[in-house]
Amino acid sequence: MGKDQERQIAVVGAGIVGVSCAWQLQKRGFQVTLIDRLEPGEACSFGNAGVIATSSCIPLVLPGTWRNVPKWLLDPDGPLAIDLRDVPRLASWFLQAQRTATAEGVHTASTALRRLHAPALIDHLDQASEAGCDHLLRRSEYLHVYKTTAAYKADRLGWKLRRDLGIPMREVGGQELQDLEPALPDSFACGVLLEGHGAVLDPGGLVKALASDFKSRQGRYIQAEVQDIMPGGPRGVSVRAGGEEIQFDTLVLAAGAWSAQLAGALGHDFPLVAERGYHVMFGEPAVSLNRPVMFAEAKFVANSMTAGLRVAGTAEFAGITRPAKQRRIDMLTRLASENLPDLNLDQQISWMGPRPSLPDTLPVIGRSHLHPDVLLAFGHGHTGLTASATTGRIIAALASGESPEIDISAFRPERFPTKSPGPTSGTIRTGREAAGAAG
Ligand SMILES: Cc1cc2nc3c(=O)[nH]c(=O)nc-3n(C[C@H](O)[C@H](O)[C@H](O)COP(=O)(O)OP(=O)(O)OC[C@H]3O[C@@H](n4cnc5c(N)ncnc54)[C@H](O)[C@@H]3O)c2cc1C
Numbered sequence: 001m002g003k004d005q006e007r008q009i010a011v012v013g014a015g016i017v018g019v020s021c022a023w024q025l026q027k028r029g030f031q032v033t034l035i036d037r038l039e040p041g042e043a044c045s046f047g048n049a050g051v052i053a054t055s056s057c058i059p060l061v062l063p064g065t066w067r068n069v070p071k072w073l074l075d076p077d078g079p080l081a082i083d084l085r086d087v088p089r090l091a092s093w094f095l096q097a098q099r100t101a102t103a104e105g106v107h108t109a110s111t112a113l114r115r116l117h118a119p120a121l122i123d124h125l126d127q128a129s130e131a132g133c134d135h136l137l138r139r140s141e142y143l144h145v146y147k148t149t150a151a152y153k154a155d156r157l158g159w160k161l162r163r164d165l166g167i168p169m170r171e172v173g174g175q176e177l178q179d180l181e182p183a184l185p186d187s188f189a190c191g192v193l194l195e196g197h198g199a200v201l202d203p204g205g206l207v208k209a210l211a212s213d214f215k216s217r218q219g220r221y222i223q224a225e226v227q228d229i230m231p232g233g234p235r236g237v238s239v240r241a242g243g244e245e246i247q248f249d250t251l252v253l254a255a256g257a258w259s260a261q262l263a264g265a266l267g268h269d270f271p272l273v274a275e276r277g278y279h280v281m282f283g284e285p286a287v288s289l290n291r292p293v294m295f296a297e298a299k300f301v302a303n304s305m306t307a308g309l310r311v312a313g314t315a316e317f318a319g320i321t322r323p324a325k326q327r328r329i330d331m332l333t334r335l336a337s338e339n340l341p342d343l344n345l346d347q348q349i350s351w352m353g354p355r356p357s358l359p360d361t362l363p364v365i366g367r368s369h370l371h372p373d374v375l376l377a378f379g380h381g382h383t384g385l386t387a388s389a390t391t392g393r394i395i396a397a398l399a400s401g402e403s404p405e406i407d408i409s410a411f412r413p414e415r416f417p418t419k420s421p422g423p424t425s426g427t428i429r430t431g432r433e434a435a436g437a438a439g
Contacts (some may be wrong), residue, residue: 003248009399010035010239010248012226012262015045016203016385017377019210020392023127025252026219028396030107033248034214035241037225041207043352047279049301051142051292052198053386054120055167057113058158058360059212060315061383062103073130077331079299083318090317093273096359104163109361113408114165116363116387119406120174121198123389134207140199143172143180144294145191151297152190159192168195173277183287185341187232194210199292201306229265229374236373252375252395254376257320259378267370269419272379274320275353277313280332285349287307287340298335309343311336315355324352357381357415365391365411375399376413 007030013024014036022034034040046058082090100109121139126135146152162169172180173190180193200206216222224242231237235247255262285308290305290385300313314328329350336344358364358379368374376393380387394404 004326007031007249007399008033008235008247009250009252010237010246011252011254012036012229012239013255013259013378014038014040014207014211014221015254015256016041016207016349016388017045017256017380017391019207019214020127020388021254021395022219022392023214024133024333024389024392024396025399026214026217027130030396030397031220033220033222033246034211034213035222035224035226035239037197037223039208039223039355040221041204041209044355046204047277047282047312047351047353047390048203048385049279049292049427050200050303050385051303051309052121052124052137052200053068053142054117054196054198055142055162055169055194056383056386057117057165057167058161059100059106059109059113060357061097061359061361062106063101063103064157065097065101067382071094077316077335078326079317081314081318081325081328083316083322087317088319089319090273092126092382093271093317093359096271096360105360108410110165112362112407113357113383114167116390117383117407118413120386120390123393124198127210127389127392131211131213133206136202136206136209137198137200138292140195140197141299142194142292142294144194145177145181145184145188146296148297149189155296159398160325161306169193170196178295181289181291181293183289183340183342184293185339197292199303200379200385205306210405226262226410229253229262231266231371231373248373250373250375250399252377252399254377256378256384257356259356259376263368263376264337264419265306266368266374267419268368268376268413268416270364270379270413270416271359272355273317275357275381276320276324276354277350278324278328278332278350278352279309279310279312279349280329280336280353281305281310281349282336282343282345283308283349285342286344295335295339299340300332300335302336302340308347308436309340319374320354324350328352334391345383355381356384360415362389363411364393364413365394365408366413370418409410
């Protein structure tokens with residue numbers, strides 16, 4: 001048996017990030033146990049817009065974004081919502097986000113995200129084809145459309161940043177826009193067509209298919225709530241899940257928007273919040289799109305999938321356990337029917353899920369500086385599907401003691417403070433009580 005084949009690794013969280021980590025670690029020969037309280041792909045990774053968005057590398061908050069915030073908040077159809085009850089807990093997140101919205105901060109974040117997303121499509125295609133589920137995704141372009149040229153011009157900083165990063169794109173308009181997407185009304189003034197993207201036809205199904213391939217290769221799956229993470233002990237780290245305490249050599253924490261509570265037991269203090277998004281799936285849409293389309297003013301994405309046409313978006317900052325808001329669902333439905341007038345609204349299923357978001361728009365990917373037997377992989381915000389396969393490859397390289405092919409210094413955990421004094425071992429509380437504190 002090789003050295004790696006004797007190493008026992010736990011991955012906590014079976015969303016697209018955790019499952020990709022488990023799959024890539026297993027490929028390296030590690031003995032991997034994946035732990036989740038749910039079946040694979042039932043949380044945020046279930047309901048995303050399905051875009052492998054290699055060009056999405058613009059931070060959430062740009063210099064000047066704050067000028068739009070009052071307008072967005074006052075507009076019931078606006079892309080941003082904040083639950084006032086959560087403002088006290090969210091205030092420091094917004095302050096930190098504002099602090100990174102400088103020319104230098106934006107350059108650093110967009111360059112780092114571009115580096116992470118550039119190999120994303122190839123990594124997804126390789127991973128899915130080896131796991132026998134490449135029928136669930138396809139290569140595609142990504143089209144952003146604008147109703148007015150004024151709105152396009154207002155987004156010029158984002159487009160300049162993408163152009164400077166070498167992202168292949170071109171402006172489209174008029175008849176070409178109609179030819180590309182006949183389902184769009186002719187009221188759209190212009191658009192930008194981006195190459196080198198991917199479209200997932202069933203995002204939750206992709207996670208399940210990867211997890212099923214992992215299990216078929218002797219990967220162990222424990223469906224249980226992780227209650228405690230305890231560094232130290234005879235191996236390196238132990239996990240209490242489902243009343244059982246299990247020892248591992250290494251633990252990968254990939255629990256999406258719930259990761260901060262779990263990392264808190266290790267002495268970390270990540271400012272992770274739940275940035276909730278919604279989707280509405282139209283089962284008999286009567287229209288279809290040839291590629292994912294971002295409606296730039298309304299800030300939602302529409303994508304044709306196996307089960308129908310999905311529209312997804314909105315950024316709602318609210319506690320992770322608060323119920324979904326019907327108003328946001330109605331808003332998405334209304335925007336979808338305004339922007340795609342032939343859309344049949346008869347069969348709808350709606351969904352809400354928490355994006356794991358950090359204030360600098362960058363994920364945490366790397367080894368814990370407090371506990372070297374713990375690897376961290378969470379906080380991917382709006383682009384967790386995109387970055388998941390590459391994140392899995394990075395984590396597998398780190399677990400093997402190699403330097404990843406990509407420079408991951410911008411994602412280092414130590415850019416955030418630790419709790420003071422940092423415990424060397426800890427016990428955490430999870431479940432409803434802890435989840436309620438996730439922001
Ligand atoms: C509306 C919307 C549209 C989006 N569109 C896109 C898109 O087009 N492209 C893109 O790249 N990204 C998109 N995203 C973002 C993307 O979906 C997320 O970044 C990604 O799903 C996060 O994956 P994850 O594995 O980190 O988290 P999750 O999928 O949330 O998985 C975390 C897992 O951890 C488990 N867990 C947590 N705590 C515990 C515990 N104590 N014990 C056991 N298990 C635990 C949970 O049960 C869950 O299964 C979108 C998001 C939303 C909301």
